[in-house]
Amino acid sequence: MNQFTHFDDRGHARMVDVADKSDTRRIAVATGRIVMQPATLKMILDGNAKKGDVLGVARIAAIMASKRTAELIPLCHPLALTHVSVEFLVQEADSAIECRVTAETVGKTGVEMEALTALSVGLLTIYDMCKAVDRGMRMEAIHLQEKQGGKSGHWRSS
Amino acid sequence: MNQFTHFDDRGHARMVDVADKSDTRRIAVATGRIVMQPATLKMILDGNAKKGDVLGVARIAAIMASKRTAELIPLCHPLALTHVSVEFLVQEADSAIECRVTAETVGKTGVEMEALTALSVGLLTIYDMCKAVDRGMRMEAIHLQEKQGGKSGHWRSS
Amino acid sequence: MNQFTHFDDRGHARMVDVADKSDTRRIAVATGRIVMQPATLKMILDGNAKKGDVLGVARIAAIMASKRTAELIPLCHPLALTHVSVEFLVQEADSAIECRVTAETVGKTGVEMEALTALSVGLLTIYDMCKAVDRGMRMEAIHLQEKQGGKSGHWRSS
Amino acid sequence: MNQFTHFDDRGHARMVDVADKSDTRRIAVATGRIVMQPATLKMILDGNAKKGDVLGVARIAAIMASKRTAELIPLCHPLALTHVSVEFLVQEADSAIECRVTAETVGKTGVEMEALTALSVGLLTIYDMCKAVDRGMRMEAIHLQEKQGGKSGHWRSS
Amino acid sequence: MNQFTHFDDRGHARMVDVADKSDTRRIAVATGRIVMQPATLKMILDGNAKKGDVLGVARIAAIMASKRTAELIPLCHPLALTHVSVEFLVQEADSAIECRVTAETVGKTGVEMEALTALSVGLLTIYDMCKAVDRGMRMEAIHLQEKQGGKSGHWRSS
Amino acid sequence: MNQFTHFDDRGHARMVDVADKSDTRRIAVATGRIVMQPATLKMILDGNAKKGDVLGVARIAAIMASKRTAELIPLCHPLALTHVSVEFLVQEADSAIECRVTAETVGKTGVEMEALTALSVGLLTIYDMCKAVDRGMRMEAIHLQEKQGGKSGHWRSS
Numbered sequence: 001m002n003q004f005t006h007f008d009d010r011g012h013a014r015m016v017d018v019a020d021k022s023d024t025r026r027i028a029v030a031t032g033r034i035v036m037q038p039a040t041l042k043m044i045l046d047g048n049a050k051k052g053d054v055l056g057v058a059r060i061a062a063i064m065a066s067k068r069t070a071e072l073i074p075l076c077h078p079l080a081l082t083h084v085s086v087e088f089l090v091q092e093a094d095s096a097i098e099c100r101v102t103a104e105t106v107g108k109t110g111v112e113m114e115a116l117t118a119l120s121v122g123l124l125t126i127y128d129m130c131k132a133v134d135r136g137m138r139m140e141a142i143h144l145q146e147k148q149g150g151k152s153g154h155w156r157s158s
Numbered sequence: 159m160n161q162f163t164h165f166d167d168r169g170h171a172r173m174v175d176v177a178d179k180s181d182t183r184r185i186a187v188a189t190g191r192i193v194m195q196p197a198t199l200k201m202i203l204d205g206n207a208k209k210g211d212v213l214g215v216a217r218i219a220a221i222m223a224s225k226r227t228a229e230l231i232p233l234c235h236p237l238a239l240t241h242v243s244v245e246f247l248v249q250e251a252d253s254a255i256e257c258r259v260t261a262e263t264v265g266k267t268g269v270e271m272e273a274l275t276a277l278s279v280g281l282l283t284i285y286d287m288c289k290a291v292d293r294g295m296r297m298e299a300i301h302l303q304e305k306q307g308g309k310s311g312h313w314r315s316s
Numbered sequence: 317m318n319q320f321t322h323f324d325d326r327g328h329a330r331m332v333d334v335a336d337k338s339d340t341r342r343i344a345v346a347t348g349r350i351v352m353q354p355a356t357l358k359m360i361l362d363g364n365a366k367k368g369d370v371l372g373v374a375r376i377a378a379i380m381a382s383k384r385t386a387e388l389i390p391l392c393h394p395l396a397l398t399h400v401s402v403e404f405l406v407q408e409a410d411s412a413i414e415c416r417v418t419a420e421t422v423g424k425t426g427v428e429m430e431a432l433t434a435l436s437v438g439l440l441t442i443y444d445m446c447k448a449v450d451r452g453m454r455m456e457a458i459h460l461q462e463k464q465g466g467k468s469g470h471w472r473s474s
Numbered sequence: 475m476n477q478f479t480h481f482d483d484r485g486h487a488r489m490v491d492v493a494d495k496s497d498t499r500r501i502a503v504a505t506g507r508i509v510m511q512p513a514t515l516k517m518i519l520d521g522n523a524k525k526g527d528v529l530g531v532a533r534i535a536a537i538m539a540s541k542r543t544a545e546l547i548p549l550c551h552p553l554a555l556t557h558v559s560v561e562f563l564v565q566e567a568d569s570a571i572e573c574r575v576t577a578e579t580v581g582k583t584g585v586e587m588e589a590l591t592a593l594s595v596g597l598l599t600i601y602d603m604c605k606a607v608d609r610g611m612r613m614e615a616i617h618l619q620e621k622q623g624g625k626s627g628h629w630r631s632s
Numbered sequence: 633m634n635q636f637t638h639f640d641d642r643g644h645a646r647m648v649d650v651a652d653k654s655d656t657r658r659i660a661v662a663t664g665r666i667v668m669q670p671a672t673l674k675m676i677l678d679g680n681a682k683k684g685d686v687l688g689v690a691r692i693a694a695i696m697a698s699k700r701t702a703e704l705i706p707l708c709h710p711l712a713l714t715h716v717s718v719e720f721l722v723q724e725a726d727s728a729i730e731c732r733v734t735a736e737t738v739g740k741t742g743v744e745m746e747a748l749t750a751l752s753v754g755l756l757t758i759y760d761m762c763k764a765v766d767r768g769m770r771m772e773a774i775h776l777q778e779k780q781g782g783k784s785g786h787w788r789s790s
Numbered sequence: 791m792n793q794f795t796h797f798d799d800r801g802h803a804r805m806v807d808v809a810d811k812s813d814t815r816r817i818a819v820a821t822g823r824i825v826m827q828p829a830t831l832k833m834i835l836d837g838n839a840k841k842g843d844v845l846g847v848a849r850i851a852a853i854m855a856s857k858r859t860a861e862l863i864p865l866c867h868p869l870a871l872t873h874v875s876v877e878f879l880v881q882e883a884d885s886a887i888e889c890r891v892t893a894e895t896v897g898k899t900g901v902e903m904e905a906l907t908a909l910s911v912g913l914l915t916i917y918d919m920c921k922a923v924d925r926g927m928r929m930e931a932i933h934l935q936e937k938q939g940g941k942s943g944h945w946r947s948s
Contacts, residue, residue: 004201006287007210008875013846015853017873019815019896025335032297043162052165053530056329060390060534061232063331067386067394070857072226072279073286074219074850078857078870080394082424083333085324106335108872112293113286120278120297121230128231128271129164135270135302136315139190139278142297144289157294166559171530173537175557177499177580183651214645214843218706218850221647225702225710228541232534236541236554238710240740241649243640264651266556320517322603323526341809348613359478368481372685372803376692376864377548379805383860383868388542388595389602390535396868398898399807401798422809428609429602436594436613437546444547444587445480451586451618452631455506455594458613460605473610482717487688489695491715493657493738544699548692552699552712582714636833638919639842664929675794684797693864700862704911705918706851744925745918752910752929753862760863760903761796767902767934767945771822771910774929776921789926 006075015075021108026149030115032142033091033098034123040134041095044126054129055097059086062122066103069117077109084114086122099123100145112144164233173233179266184307188273190300191249191256192281198292199253202284212287213255217244220280224261227275235267242272244280257281258303270302322391331391337424342465346431348458349407349414350439356450357411360442370445371413375402378438382419385433393425400430402438415439416461428460480549489549495582500623504589506616507565507572508597514608515569518600528603529571533560536596540577543591551583558588560596573597574619586618638707647707653740658781662747664774665723665730666755672766673727676758686761687729691718694754698735701749709741716746718754731755732777744776796865805865811898816939820905822932823881823888824913830924831885834916844919845887849876852912856893859907867899874904876912889913890935902934 003009005016044054063084070078083104088097099122103115123139130137147155163174202212221242228236241262246255257280261273281297288295305313319325321332360370379400386394399420404413415438419431439455446453463471479490518528537558544552557578562571573596577589597613604611621629637648676686695716702710715736720729731754735747755771762769779787795806834844853874860868873894878887889912893905913929920927937945 004205004210004212004287005290006215007205011205011210012875012877013210013215013849013853014876015856015871015874017894019872019894047162047165047169052162052169052171053527054162056527056530057164057171057232057534059329060531061230063329064387064390064538065230066331068226068230071854072219072223073283074215074854076286077872080396080423080870081331082335082393084331085328086330087328104333104335107870112289113282116282116285117279120282121275123300124271124274124278125231127274128234129162131270131302132163135305135313137301139300140298142281142300143295144293147293155293170559170561171533171537172560173540173555173558175578177556177578211843211846214846215850217645218847221645222703222706222854224647229538232538235556238554238712238739239647240651240709242647243644244646245644262649262651265554320521320526320528320603321606322531323521327521327526329526329531363478363481363485368478368485368487369685369688370478372688373480373487373548373692375803376689377546379803380696380861380864381546382805384542384546388535388539389599390531392602396870396897397805398809398867400805401802402804403802420807420809428605429598432598432601433595436598437591439616440587440590440594441547443590444550445478447586447618448479451621451629453617455616456614458597458616459611460609463609471609486717486719487691487695488718489698489713489716491736493714493736545696548696551714554712581712636837636842636844636919637922638847639837643837643842645842645847679794679797679801684794684801684803686794689796689803689864693862697862700858704851704855704858705915706847708918744921745914748914748917749911752914753907755932756903756906756910757863759906760866761794763902763934764795767937768947769933771932772930774913774932775927776925779925787925 013075018077018108023107024149025106026110027104028110028112028115028147029102029145030119031100031145032119032123033096034126034137034139035096036137037134038095040130054126055088058122058125061125062086062101062118065121066114066118069114073113076113079105079107079109081105081114110150112147171233176235176266181265182307183264184268185262186268186270186273187260187304188277189258189303190277190281191254192284192295192297193254194295195292196253198288212284213246216280216283219283220244220259220276223279224272224276227272231271234271237263237265237267239263239272268308270305329391334393334424339423340465341422342426343420344426344428344431344463345418345461346435347416347461348435348439349412350442350453350455351412352453353450354411356446370442371404374438374441377441378402378417378434381437382430382434385430389429392429395421395423395425397421397430426466428463487549492551492582497581498623499580500584501578502584502586502589503576503620504593505574505619506593506597507570508600508611508613509570510611511608512569514604528600529562532596532599535599536560536575536592539595540588540592543588547587550587553579553581553583555579555588584624586621645707650709650740655739656781657738658742659736660742660744660747660779661734661777662751663732663777664751664755665728666758666769666771667728668769669766670727672762686758687720690754690757693757694718694733694750697753698746698750701746705745708745711737711739711741713737713746742782744779803865808867808898813897814939815896816900817894818900818902818905818937819892819935820909821890821935822909822913823886824916824927824929825886826927827924828885830920844916845878848912848915851915852876852891852908855911856904856908859904863903866903869895869897869899871895871904900940902937
C-alpha cells in the first residue's frame with residue numbers, strides 16, 4: 001500500500017466507499033491511562049457514592065462520546081453501535097487509572113475510532129473533574145488493543 | 159482542599175456556579191503526541207498537497223472539536239472561544255508528531271478542556287487517516303502545558 | 317429479574333449488547349399533555365396561520381428531537397427511524413393539549429425513547445412559545461401508550 | 475398582551491430580539507416527577523454504587539441536556555449557563571421520584587427552558603434505565619417552580 | 633491585504649483571535665432564492681394551514697440552523713445570537729421564492745455566516761419538502777445583502 | 791400527485807414511513823458554484839499548501855456536513871452514508887469555483903439532501919474563508935445533478 005485510503009489519487013480527502021463491504025460483527029478494544037498524583041488517585045478511590053463518583057461520570061461521558069464519533073472525526077463513517085462498555089482499572093503502583101473501552105457493531109466498517117474516541121473522552125472527563133486539585137495529570141498509552149471482524153480479521157496490539 | 163469542586167457536599171455532580179467570576183482573558187496550551195512507525199511518518203510528511211494533507215485535515219478536526227467541548231465533557235461550562243490554533247511538530251528521532259493547541263476566551267471559566275479536547279481529536283484524526291497502514295500508533299503525553307488568566311493565574315507544567 | 321439491564325454485574329453502566337437481536341419492525345406510541353389557562357388555549361387555537369402556528373412549530377421540534385434521542389439519553393442505542401408522526405388533540409374540558417407521538421424503525425432495539433423524547437420536546441416547545449403569557453403551564457401524564465415488535469411483543473398501557 | 479411574542483405581526487415565527495435587554499443574573503427552578511411501581515423504586519434506591527446508580531446517570535444526562543436546549547427548542551436563544559444542579563427527592567408514599575433542577579446564567583434571556591429541558595431529560599433517563607422492569611412509569615407535574623432575574627422579576631408557581 | 637485571515641503566515645488554518653475586538657451590535661442580512669416549476673410554486677402557495685405549510689417548516693429549519701453555524705463552518709467563532717428572522721417573498725414572474733434572513737448579535741464577530749447558513753438550510757428544506765414533485769428546483773443568488781457593526785461598519789451589496 | 795408527501799391528509803408535517811422500502815444502493819450528485827472577483831479566485835488558487843488551502847478546508851466541511859443532514863433538515867430520515875466525495879472545478883472564464891458532491895448509501899431513502907447539504911456547506915465555507923477580501927461572493931446554481939437507486943430509478947438534471 002503506497003497511499004492513504006482516505007485520499008483519492010489527487011490527494012483529495014473523501015469518505016471511502018464501503019457500500020460493497022459486508023455487514024459483519026465488528027469489535028474493537030482500546031486502552032489508555034491517566035497518570036496523576038497519589039493524593040489525587042486516593043481522592044478518586046475514596047470518592048464513590050457519598051463524596052462523588054468521578055469514574056461513574058467519566059464512564060457515562062465515554063459511552064455518550066462513542067455515539068458522536070462520526071461528528072468529530074472528519075472521514076469516519078456513521079454507524080449504529082450495538083454495544084459499548086467502559087472499565088477503569090486502578091494501577092496503584094504507577095498512580096494511574098487505566099481505561100479500557102469495548103465497542104461493537106454489526107456493519108460495514110470497523111469501530112476502532114468509536115472505541116478510541118470514547119476512551120479519550122473518558123480520560124478527559126477524569127481530567128476535568130480533578131483538574132482543580134491536580135492540573136498536571138497526563139494521558140498516556142492511548143491505543144488500539146484489539147480488533148475483530150471485517151476483511152482484516154483479528155488483530156492484536158503486540 | 160478535601161473535595162472535588164464538581165460535586166456538592168452530598169457527592170452529587172453539578173455544573174459549578176461561576177456567575178460571580180469575572181470575565182478575564184484566559185489562555186490554555188495543551189500538548190501531546192502520536193508515535194508511529196517511521197514509514198508512516200514518512201508517508202504523512204510526503205503527503206502534503208498532491209497526495210493528501212493528513213495534518214491539514216487533523217488541524218480542522220481539532221479546531222472544530224474545540225467548539226464541541228461542553229457537549230462532550232459533562233460538567234464543562236459552555237463558553238465562546240475567541241481563538242484556537244493548532245501546530246504539528248515532527249519529532250523524527252522518536253518517529254512521532256507532536257500536536258500543540260492554544261485556546262483562548264474572554265470569560266468566566268478556563269479553556270483547558272477546550273485545548274485538551276481539540277488536541278485529542280486532532281491526534282485521533284491522524285490515527286483514523288493512517289490506521290489502514292499502521293494500526294499500532296499510540297497517543298502519548300497528552301497534558302496541559304500552560305494556563306493563564308482567572309483567579310489561579312499563570313501555571314506551567316513542570 | 318433482579319437487576320437493571322443497563323448495568324453489568326458490578327453496577328457499571330453500559331450500552332447493552334444488542335448484536336444478536338433480530339431486525340424487526342418496531343413501533344412505539346407515547347402520549348402526554350400540557351395543561352394551561354383557558355385563555356392560553358384559546359390563543360393557541362386562534363393562532364393558526366395568520367397569527368402564528370404554535371402547534372406547527374412544536375410538531376417540527378418534536379420530530380427533530382426524535383432524531384437526537386441517542387445523543388440525549390446516555391445508554392440509548394443509535395438507530396435509524398423510519399417514521400415519526402405527531403398529533404395534537406385539544407382537550408377543552410381540561411384546558412389542555414394532548415400530544416401523541418408514533419415512532420417506528422426496523423432494527424434491533426425499540427423506539428420507546430424516541431417517541432417519549434419527541435413528545436417531551438414537543439410539549440416543552442409549546443411551553444416555550446406560550447410562557448410569556450402563561451408561565452404556570454404543566455406537563456402531565458407523559459408515558460408510553462403502546463409498543464410493538466421485538467422479543468417482548470405487543471404491550472399496551474393499562 | 476394579545477399575541478405570542480415568538481411570532482411577528484404576520485404570524486411568522488422568529489427568534490425574538492433581545493439585544494437591548496440587560497445582562498442580569500437569571501435563575502430558574504423546574505420540578506417534576508416520575509411515578510413507578512414500588513418494586514421499581516426499591517430497585518433504584520438499592521442500586522447505588524454496587525448495583526448501578528440510576529440517579530447518578532440521570533443527573534449527568536440532565537446537566538448535559540441543559541447545554542443542548544437551544545438546539546432542541548426552536549426559538550430559544552443560545553446562552554452560556556453559569557450553574558446547573560439536579561436533585562432527586564424520593565416520595566415513597568407516592569412511589570415516585572421528584573426531580574428538581576436549578577439553572578442559572580448571567581445574560582439577556584431567562585433560563586426556564588434550560589431548567590425544564592434538563593428536568594425532562596433527567597426523567598426520561600430514569601425511564602430508559604428502568605423500562606425493562608416497569609414500562610408503565612409516568613412523568614407528572616413538570617413545571618416551572620420559580621424564576622428570578624430579568625424585567626419580569628421574581629415569579630413563583632402558586 | 634495579501635493573505636486570507638483564516639490562515640497564519642505558514643498557511644495553517646486557525647480560528648482568528650478576536651479577544652481584543654469590542655462587543656458591538658452586529659447585523660447581517662442574507663438573501664437567495666429557489667426557482668421551481670410554476671405548478672410547484674402553486675402547490676406551496678395553496679398549502680398553508682390545511683394542506684401543509686412548507687414555508688413555515690422551512691422558517692423553523694432556518695432559525696434552528698443559524699444556531700448550529702459554528703458547528704458547520706470550521707473556522708467560525710461560536711456566538712450568541714440575539715435575533716433571527718426569516719422572510720419568504722414570492723416572485724411569481726420567475727416562479728421562485730426568495731428567502732431573506734436577518735441575524736443579529738452583540739459580540740466580537742459578525743453574523744454573516746449565521747445569516748447565510750440559516751438561508752441555505754431554509755432553501756434546502758423547501759427543496760426537501762417539494763423534491764418528490766419537482767426534483768429540478770435550483771437555489772440561486774445566495775449572498776450577503778447587508779452588514780452592520782464591527783470595525784468594517786456598514787456594507788451593502790452593490 | 792396532488793399533495794406533498796411530507797404532510798398527512800390534514801396538512802401535518804411528518805417523517806414519511808419508509809419501513810417497507812427496500813435497502814438499495816442509492817447515489818446522488820449535487821452541483822453548485824460560488825462566483826467571486828478574479829483577484830479572490832487567484833488568491834485561492836495560489837493558496838495551496840504554503841499559504842493556506844481554502845478548498846481543502848471546504849472539502850472537509852462539506853463531508854462533515856453531509857453527516858449532519860438529518861439534524862438540519864426537519865423531515866429528513868437519518869441514514870448511514872457509505873461514501874462522500876467532493877470535487878472543486880475552477881471556472882476561470884466566469885471567475886467561479888464549481889463544487890460537485892457525490893453521496894451514497896445502501897438504504898431505504900435517497901441521499902439527495904445529504905449531497906445538497908454537503909455542497910451548500912462547502913460553498914459557505916469558501917465564503918467564510920474569503921469574506922474578509924470579497925464580501926460580495928455569490929452562490930449560484932445549487933441543484934441536484936443526478937440520482938440513482940430506489941423506486942424512482944435513474945434521474946438526471948436536464
